[in-house]
Amino acid sequence: MGEFHDKVRDRLIRYARIDTQSLPNTGKVVSTEKQYDLARVLRDELLEIGVSDVWLDEAHCVVYGTLPSNLPEGKGRSVGYVAHMDTAPDASGTEVKPWVLENYDGGDIVLNKEQNIVMRTADYPNLMNYVGQDLVLTDGTTLLGGDDKAAVAALVTAAEYAVQHPEFKHGPVQIAFTPDEEVAGLAKDLDLERFGAETAYTIDGDYLGVYSYETFNATEAQLTIRGLAVHPGTAKGILINAAEIACEFVGMLPKMDRPEYTEGREGYYFPHTIQGGVEHAMVHCLIRDFDDVNFRMRRNYIERCVEALNKKYGEGTVSVIFTNGYLSMKHEVDKVPHTVEYLKRAIQDCGVEPRVSAFRGGTDGSALSQRGLPTPNLSAGYENAHGRFEYVPVQAMEKNVEILLRLWEIYGEE
Ligand SMILES: [Zn+2]
Numbered sequence: 001m002g003e004f005h006d007k008v009r010d011r012l013i014r015y016a017r018i019d020t021q022s023l024p025n026t027g028k029v030v031s032t033e034k035q036y037d038l039a040r041v042l043r044d045e046l047l048e049i050g051v052s053d054v055w056l057d058e059a060h061c062v063v064y065g066t067l068p069s070n071l072p073e074g075k076g077r078s079v080g081y082v083a084h085m086d087t088a089p090d091a092s093g094t095e096v097k098p099w100v101l102e103n104y105d106g107g108d109i110v111l112n113k114e115q116n117i118v119m120r121t122a123d124y125p126n127l128m129n130y131v132g133q134d135l136v137l138t139d140g141t142t143l144l145g146g147d148d149k150a151a152v153a154a155l156v157t158a159a160e161y162a163v164q165h166p167e168f169k170h171g172p173v174q175i176a177f178t179p180d181e182e183v184a185g186l187a188k189d190l191d192l193e194r195f196g197a198e199t200a201y202t203i204d205g206d207y208l209g210v211y212s213y214e215t216f217n218a219t220e221a222q223l224t225i226r227g228l229a230v231h232p233g234t235a236k237g238i239l240i241n242a243a244e245i246a247c248e249f250v251g252m253l254p255k256m257d258r259p260e261y262t263e264g265r266e267g268y269y270f271p272h273t274i275q276g277g278v279e280h281a282m283v284h285c286l287i288r289d290f291d292d293v294n295f296r297m298r299r300n301y302i303e304r305c306v307e308a309l310n311k312k313y314g315e316g317t318v319s320v321i322f323t324n325g326y327l328s329m330k331h332e333v334d335k336v337p338h339t340v341e342y343l344k345r346a347i348q349d350c351g352v353e354p355r356v357s358a359f360r361g362g363t364d365g366s367a368l369s370q371r372g373l374p375t376p377n378l379s380a381g382y383e384n385a386h387g388r389f390e391y392v393p394v395q396a397m398e399k400n401v402e403i404l405l406r407l408w409e410i411y412g413e414e
Contacts, residue, residue, distance in 0.1 A: 004157050005134075008397040011153035012136055013098045015041070016145045021093035022086035024183040030061040031086075035179040038085045039063050042177050045156060050163045051175070060179075060189035061085075066196075067162050067173040069412065076171015076412045080197030081404070082190070082364055082375070083151035084181035084204065088386040091143040098136050098144060100394070106131040111140030111389075119389050126383055134394040146382035146392035151203035152177060154380070154400040161405060170408035174200070178364060182386075186326070186367030197373065199339045202365040203404075205379040208396040209352040212359040213333040213340050213376040215366045216267070216288040217295040219325035221302045223249060223283040225276065225318050240313055242281035246274050249283055249318070252305045265290050265358050267298065290328060290358055326362050329369035329376065336374045338414070343378060346407040352399055378403065 018038045022031045043056040051065040069076045087093040109119045117140030174197045227242030253269045267289030289295035309318045347354040365375035381396030
């Protein structure tokens with residue numbers, strides 16, 4: 001058993017017990033007050049460990065810390081590491097009761113005897129990858145919050161090691177713990193000047209050893225449709241039914257380009273909301289694509305649909321705005337290819353096979369990259385996030401501590 005095993009396990013358990021669920025659309029700077037409960041714990045812990053420049057931004061619930069370079073003349077590039085403190089609104093995060101199943105034998109796991117909640121290998125075949133490992137589990141009634149507390153635990157444990165081992169040489173390391181990732185907060189309140197990093201990594205996502213430097217290009221088409229209501233008995237040639245036009249628009253989108261029919265690097269249209277009646281209707285449709293040209297073509301296609309509908313029903317019947325967009329982090333990360341090279345090398349050096357994945361979503365890293373801080377992602381190593389069957393192999397977190405330390409070392413060497 002490695003030297004980080006117990007430390008990282010105990011940290012995850014301690015953090016998981018603190019309810020930090022975020023909520024969408026609260027209109028507040030920080031969506032839920034309870035995220036501060038963990039922020040304060042982390043601030044105090046970093047201080048106690050001896051991390052420098054520890055600061056909790058009380059207005060935005062972001063925790064900062066620094067490990068100054070211990071190389072001659074403070075050498076090395078300044079690199080940031082970001083993990084999020086909140087848990088997803090999809091499942092309860094209240095009274096999480098984490099427990100550890102040591103030396104997993106590959107069988108079904110009884111999470112909760114009284115309520116007969118069992119995690120079956122038939123439903124979750126990935127479990128078989130962790131035979132012989134120690135799993136941090138839930139009691140089947142809440143999520144675990146390994147997303148992203150597995151990353152927080154690994155980062156704090158790595159920082160502790162670095163402070164306690166002055167002979168371990170590294171460049172300047174910036175650490176930040178952020179709120180509201182799960183509700184599209186996208187690290188918007190991370191103060192880049194204070195953070196002071198040239199490049200950064202988010203640590204989030206499932207499966208150990210997976211990294212990504214590419215996310216979707218994204219936008220949302222919001223269509224507003226104006227109809228004209230008339231008594232249906234005398235409506236001939238006059239009535240314009242906005243609800244019908246909404247359906248017609250959705251019918252114009254290529255049928256198979258949908259989230260439920262696509263995977264890998266394929267993009268899609270996702271008409272997720274249709275509302276309205278005769279006088280007024282609206283359609284909200286997400287557009288996602290990895291490829292820049294395809295992404296633009298999808299946007300143009302929607303504009304052409306709107307044009308065609310206006311030609312048919314009269315100018316001004318349908319209008320569209322594009323909103324909630326972000327661009328793939330690839331645009332920024334490609335400018336600093338060493339970020340991906342070093343990450344890959346660090347994963348490899350720790351005996352893990354690096355696997356690249358194009359991330360079918362957005363991350364804090366896409367938003368940070370767009371703000372000019374290139375930020376690829378390293379997986380946190382959890383499984384079944386956002387649900388009651390979430391779990392984290394302790395050995396995955398342990399490896400991530402090693403990978404982080406190796407990465408800090410590589411940045412010092414280069
Ligand atoms: Zn996450």
